[in-house]
Amino acid sequence: MGFQYDDDVPVAIRSEVPAPKARTNRLLPWAVGGAIAVVAIGTWAIVQRPTTNPDTAVTPAETETAPSEALLGHRPYADAPAEVLTPLASNPDIRLRSPAAKAFDNLQAAAAREGIRLLPLSGFRSKQDQQALFFDVKAERNQSVTERASVSAPPGYSEHHTGYAIDIGDADQPATHLETTFEQTAAFRWLQANAKRFSFELSFPRNNSQQVSYEPWHWRFVGDVESLRLFYGDRGTPAAQ
Template sequence: MPLRRSKQSLSFIVTVTLVILLAFCIKTVSMTEQLSLQTKKISSAPETTVLPQTKYGHLPYSEADPTQLTNVQGKRAEIQAASNFSAMAQAAHQKGIELSVISAFRTISDQQYLFDKKISRSGSAKAAAQLVAPPGYSEHHTGFAFDIGDRQNAETDLREAFEQTNAFRWLSTNAKKFGFELSFPRHNRQGVSYEPWHWRYVNSSLAQKVFLAAERFFSN
């Protein structure tokens, strides 16, 4: 008799335990479904768009990690951007065009010197910013921006006349194949002066992150 009662008690305990476990599992599944639904709602919600703070039309940029820079034609640039520029320059060379790197990576200190120099010539920071980005607001800080020239027409370096060269015409057709795009085309939405020589590399996950605001808010 005691043995039978013991077995019945054990059976009862097992049954109760199973019921509790089943209830727990059902609750867990329900919570998971609710969380999944909430996640879907968040994912489908429109992305908040906030206009980034600019200075005279220029977006803010941080200096590149020095360990991620390498040499290209005597200038420093982000490793992947430098590699792709070299490949692009080689392709242009095969067509009889010689691309040169006038400028690439610049520190904030470098940019401060250039900006102050331009202010002394133009008379105001606002006027200077039409031609030179204020320190902390230059794409050159990223290591992804290149001022490109035509070795066969060096007199057009950093001038609108560069757009009349074979180098610019070749870049306009082929630069995209190597991940480059013109940063400040005519009538750009940032209000920065047209710079046919200024190109940025955008074909890497880091570059796309760096220029996300430029692409989202100011892409022509």
């Protein structure tokens, strides 16, 4: 509903109105006050309006698929697709991603030429495989989760899921398999001197930043872009087992 200002009154009638100016003066404070209120409300609305660019805003779905945090020192990894896995020449039951499998076959052959018999012990492991390895062995050994996590990654957090990690033993010293005493073997010394030529590196040296137990048998392939992305992309430090 609007105010009836003097200009809305016909001229003939306006001349007979005794004090039109006084009525206008009474309405003026209300009009000015109303205008100020409108401006104030408008200004408040502008200040309160979100400034996030809708084109760059993170949706709930994107938040749900963001990378998970590390768990007990280990980082999350998805299972490698079956179609990218290749059996090793020396043991078809053990599979790695094709570039890693080829590199290990070459590494193993080079060691053999120098009288070193490298034995692959474990390659790709699915989350389901890791479930039993982590929880069943934990119960069998009466370990706490932190004790178990110091030597084995929880399911979903193992480098073996990627298809780039492999456990290696010395075929001439089976008692050292998956033991720190593997570091005393000729196989380990050969790997230390030569693994980098084939793009393999030790995942967990002594006193590693993730506080995962020293594993001289656990090596990973870092010879293609995908492996680098998984183990080093936006992380800065080596990834988990």
